[in-house]
Amino acid sequence: MTTSLLLLAGLLGAALVLRRQLGRARLQQVIFESDTPAGRSFDLALLAAIVLSVLVVGLETDAGLHRQFGTQFRVLEVLFSVLFSFEYLLRLLCSPQPLRYARSFLGIVDFLSSIPTLAALGATGSQPLAVIRIVRLLRVFRILKLGNYLQEAQTLRNALIASRRKILVFLLTMVTLVVIIGALMYVIEGPASGFTSIPVGIYWAVVTITTVGYGDVAPITPLGRITASVVMLLGYSIIAVPTGMITAELSQASRSAAALPSKPCGRCGQSHHARGARFCHQCGQSLIGAS
């Protein structure tokens, strides 16, 4: 714990020095943006570090690998903790609105994946807590800004938000259906077939109606299998609904996008033109020279 605090103080000092050397604006450009070559390199290096650190967290949980490479994993973990803590301090120091950054979603993720893991270095890492470090992966969403994928993410999010209410009604119907089917199968099959309680029946119904079908709980009696078949066939038709909703929404979005960006005609005001149109199809007015 004491070593962690000393380490943190050292990192803070180094970050302050770096800020003085480079200047706040330049540092912000490198860390928060990706338009400059330096900013792009920083983002790619960070991406590699995140993926590697998550890999270490994951592989460390494997009993065999832990026995063999335990020390190496520990050293790497210390390195990544120091690195991400230093990066978090830098972000905090060069952000124009430090408080707003600290309370943003990615700011909280940055914090959780750096300072606490640094602080826990001294303690003998209990597994469940160590797993929290996996949230680091959420930081890869920063790379979306690298490739201008933000608009695509926006389109998907809009389609999901526009279908929000329909999805809620659908989920409510599904939950009700699944509970009633689960109770029914519990009565039909009984504990002898593995349906030991209604919650287990509900679990089976979810596994079946989403077509996952583990097979750990499955009907054995003829009546149970007939009921299950009906559930599968009808359920399959019902589960087509979310696909339909999101598709309709995305189609709508792509139609709107195809219709939106045309400039209205200067003479008659008609604003739905074919892509690349040079004359208004309603009044023949030139769409290029006129403006």
Next chain:
Amino acid sequence: MTTSLLLLAGLLGAALVLRRQLGRARLQQVIFESDTPAGRSFDLALLAAIVLSVLVVGLETDAGLHRQFGTQFRVLEVLFSVLFSFEYLLRLLCSPQPLRYARSFLGIVDFLSSIPTLAALGATGSQPLAVIRIVRLLRVFRILKLGNYLQEAQTLRNALIASRRKILVFLLTMVTLVVIIGALMYVIEGPASGFTSIPVGIYWAVVTITTVGYGDVAPITPLGRITASVVMLLGYSIIAVPTGMITAELSQASRSAAALPSKPCGRCGQSHHARGARFCHQCGQSLIGAS
């Protein structure tokens, strides 16, 4: 049984007193509507009670929990039975058309989840009958009126109803396909691989063609596995059909909804016009010069 009847009589008396105190109209507003703060609070409390009571019904069937918390479950069940019975009597007493309410779908569900379970309190609850209490969950559909989700539910229902005939033709084809594939696999694999009869083969075909795939019955012989592979690949293409049908229907619906924002006609007020319409298709009024 006698205690149940006494209890029921007491509840009826209390409900009559409450109706006199509050007035029928006020009581109806609180219980059946959710526009007033009181009505909203009542609905939320009811929702919590329904979810809790279903939880109790479900958890009670778990052998371990039943042994440990048997008495507590029983007490809670008595409480919920009294509560729902009281609520049912209130609904009956304050509804403007009690008979119509009693014969409506939700009215029957309300009855089934209250009075019979109250009556069964004295009897040593046989499990299968007790499970009927799970229908209480259907009552959560009342909350749809809380959030104005009715239109979304309507859209989904319309899409399903409009695809009704197509879904029936599709299901008939599926059932035929599944029976013939099931018989074929029974001949190919035989009892040694678990395909002990044609019905079992049909069960396997349903499990496979809906992509659930438990694995409790699975082909072992080379010929059986080849047939199964063909069934999966072709079946997958066929099962895309219900998704397609519902999607096309929902797209249609959202397109119709999108046709809304056209300017209403100045003479007859008709507001659904084709794109680029120059005359109202209802009354022939010019849509351009008039405004």
Next chain:
Amino acid sequence: MTTSLLLLAGLLGAALVLRRQLGRARLQQVIFESDTPAGRSFDLALLAAIVLSVLVVGLETDAGLHRQFGTQFRVLEVLFSVLFSFEYLLRLLCSPQPLRYARSFLGIVDFLSSIPTLAALGATGSQPLAVIRIVRLLRVFRILKLGNYLQEAQTLRNALIASRRKILVFLLTMVTLVVIIGALMYVIEGPASGFTSIPVGIYWAVVTITTVGYGDVAPITPLGRITASVVMLLGYSIIAVPTGMITAELSQASRSAAALPSKPCGRCGQSHHARGARFCHQCGQSLIGAS
């Protein structure tokens, strides 16, 4: 065999007598059409007989039921064989084009589900041959004419036919993908994990990529599980394609259906009118009085 021939001769005689009594036209109306009450009743009775006979074929294969109800099943089977043979002879005798009927798809199904099973009555029914009787189920497609579902079936068939070439390209890609993935997994996992040969690997790939997932063959080694995860995630994206194709086709069909049936305007010839339009939206001409 001799009894079968005698029975067949008797049935033919009875059919000829019935044709003389009722008249060919009347008989044809009852058997082939469902517009009259008699025709409808005949179809419903036939539907019940088909479903029952298929049920008997199926249940007979269950070892337990066969031991218990063997004789009853045998009696029922004789009855159904006689019934369907008689019906086939009647159809043949009253059809205006007997040869064309005999060579049509449903005609062949009718033949297979009647005469051969009648002929096999004498022989000690070997199971595999007996299973052919299950084709009787195909005859239920006759009931489509009962409810005017033919148009819906047509729409679905058209969508599948229009996507024919795309589906073939897609299936060719899938088969290639599945063979290469199967060979890859055979090399990675080897016989120790159940991947005993490339064909088994291909079977696994089909089971996985169609999301059926029995679990009878599943990767065990880390590399195999990583490969399998990539196959699942990418495969899932690829398998969305048939759904997309059929949906696009069905959307197209429903759009065309919505646009087709409008009468062109008598003055300007505009033929895309809103449903129920009374005036042309292009020139204001009345669409009703003018014709």
Next chain:
Amino acid sequence: MTTSLLLLAGLLGAALVLRRQLGRARLQQVIFESDTPAGRSFDLALLAAIVLSVLVVGLETDAGLHRQFGTQFRVLEVLFSVLFSFEYLLRLLCSPQPLRYARSFLGIVDFLSSIPTLAALGATGSQPLAVIRIVRLLRVFRILKLGNYLQEAQTLRNALIASRRKILVFLLTMVTLVVIIGALMYVIEGPASGFTSIPVGIYWAVVTITTVGYGDVAPITPLGRITASVVMLLGYSIIAVPTGMITAELSQASRSAAALPSKPCGRCGQSHHARGARFCHQCGQSLIGAS
């Protein structure tokens, strides 16, 4: 090895002789095109050879078949190697741009499935290397030119390319989701239920969220099953997204194709006009008065 080289030299000589006999142009027509009867026959024979040779590669890996038909498989393999090597040399000799062909995708596949396997004839074929011969199957894509399926393949490829960025964003989200859910389930279930490490948890999450559901790793504890149910229900809604994206893209494509049959402009010949267009959007020519 020496025999292989001698064989290769002999094949080269035979190919050179064949080129002189037939003439380069004629040979190219037969091998690379399928418009002539000879070209079509060559393609069909090649298709049969490819399918047969892949079948041999696959069946050879089965231990039982290998023991029984080992020699026959070996003879067939020699024949196919000689055949494909000869064909590769012919293609190289009659192609107008041999280097460009050799470096094209199908050229490399042709090389890999002929010369190396011929060279390896002498060596005692180690299985993993022998499996490379399965890439021969990729050569079946040549038959796409047989049936003019290229346009369909193009449409599908375009839809996938147009959805490229959306699919990438979607896959990134999926991977993140799957890693976090996998880590969560590892903490909840622990090694006792088979979740021996985070990577195993991630494998389970992929198997579950893609609805494959092997059942080799499945939750046992109540909390694990509840989490799994939520993952399935929510995951199912999310996984509807790629279907939606590709469908919207394919709908868009089929809509564009449907926009074709509009009357071409009398002046510039432009034939893609908006519905109801009165002037050409390319040159401003009136589309109505002119005809």
